[in-house]
Amino acid sequence: MSNPLPTDAELSDVAEVTSRIREEISTVLSGLDQAISATLATALAQGHLLMEDVPGVGKTTLARAFAASIDCTVGRIQFTPDLLPSDVTGVSIFRADDHRFEFRRGPIFANVVIADEINRASPKTQAALLESMQERAVTVDGETRPLPSPFLVVATQNPVEMEGTYPLPEAQRDRFMAQVSVGYPEARAEMAMLDSHDGHDPLAEVRPVADAQALVDAIGVARRIYAAPAIKQYIVDLVSATRQDPGLRLGASPRASLQLLAAAKARAAMAARNHVLPDDVKALAVPVLAHRLIVSTEARLSGRTAAQIIREVVTATAVPSAARDTAPAREAAVVRAT
Template identity: 75%
Template sequence: MPHPIPSEADLSEVAEVVERVRRSISTVLSGLGPAIDSTLATVLAEGHVLMEDVPGVGKTTLARALAASVGTHVGRIQFTPDLLPSDVTGVSVYRADEHTFEFRPGPVFAHVVIADEINRASPKTQSALLESMQEGRVTVDGTTHPLPSPFLVVATQNPVEMEGTYPLPEAQRDRFMTQVTVGYPSPDHEVAMLDSHDGTDPLTQVTSVADTATLARMIGVARRIYAAPAIKQYIVDLMSATRSDPALRLGGSPRASLQLLAAAKGRAAMHGRNHVLPDDIKALSGPVLAHRIIPSIEARTGGRSPESIIAALVAQVPVPSEARTRAARPA
């Protein structure tokens, strides 16, 4: 039986807390509205975020500000070439006095895990996150250990053109619900940054505006957002377009369809709506799909980016009417 859609009180709480988190992050980083909104929509969908950009634009700062604002148990992993999988998941230690093995959890056992510069570690170490990101658990020496709930990974990485990086495998990239690009700040925002960061660490001023119970409750509200059959068909049509476009060698997977819908529900909850609109799909199609698709050789040589290909497909796929997106919506 389907769950009832959220009440006005539920949606008001989500919108209020999201606004507090947004303001908290903005005290550290200004001018990042789209990146922050995409990240918050992903958090409400209990998805994982991949932040990719050149060094120094604030990827790690954004991840740390988000974690500090939410106020949950945070695990920080600095990925390096010599990092081992056990450094991420944990290790079993033999206790000679009791003749038993004791499991010592790694930093992945947290509500929010910051995986800093994830593509500087070897693919073997990167893959240590696969099970935890997909199934919310870790298996070490044949024993499965559940991770805390909710569980979110916020990873940062530099572009693969940078020295000392390894490209993330497609299976690893597909585990991330969205990829967010921070970008360079505008001149005005950069001046404001020089003022706020002058001689101080602004992250020390970030205070918690929510807790784990509130975050779990907000995620539950987002899951109950209504998506009309026309909205689901719109997502499928968009995915079909990525799979048949000659500019793409690899289109969106069924997991991408599921995660686009989940992220759209998170965005709808952020805006105080109990139903998904086509605008939610349009706004998140780039962050959800761009890191999953692979352009063809001809598209790459022609200078077409994944983002531009997705934008072109979104412009081509027919959008359902407002009446159809609200049809059969529960009272």
């Protein structure tokens, strides 16, 4: 028998926890509601987040504020061209006093791992994250060691056309559940930032408003959110459309379908709703799908971006009529395995 749908009390707890985290992050960065929402949805869906934007707009600050708002272990890795894979995963050191090797854990062994400027490191070092992000484990010297739970990688990168960057390969971009761009703040938000940073560092004042167990509990609730067959069909239709769009050389993978569904469930849980709506899927289509695509040369020369193509796909893909009424029936509160 599968787990029952979340209770109203469980959904209320998730909404309260995520609201507290959102408010704590907003004390440092204002005007980033969409980026913060994507961060929270990714965390609840047990995914990993990639932030790409120009330097100085708050990518690392957002990642650090999120980590500081949760009472859990945090690892921070500054990626540079000379960073080695062992600097990420850890290394075995020989202890001469008792003639044995001792494994020194790297910063990847943390609940929240901030991978700063990930595309400044060599592809070999970038690949050190692949197993940990997918398998939630690290293998060194033939021994596999599990990573703590929850485990979330928040990586930042500069645009690939900037000097000193190594573009992430498609396989690694596909490991990230979502990608967000912080963007330049509006004038009002930038003015508020000047006031809040005048004379002190608001990041140093961020306090934990939840702990690792609360996040684990919220993840469990999000996993049990109901997604109607029509919602799943809608996701399949969207992803299939990216594989047929003439403006794309590479469409979204089946992993993208799974992660879009998981993120949509997380968004529903954050809204204290026990079922997924088409709006949940639409709101997360660009963050979850766009970074996985490869735009064709013709489309790129005409000024079309992956995000723009996803928006066009969402507009052109009809929502199944059954998906508009997606609340679970009373008898579906406990779904029995067949």
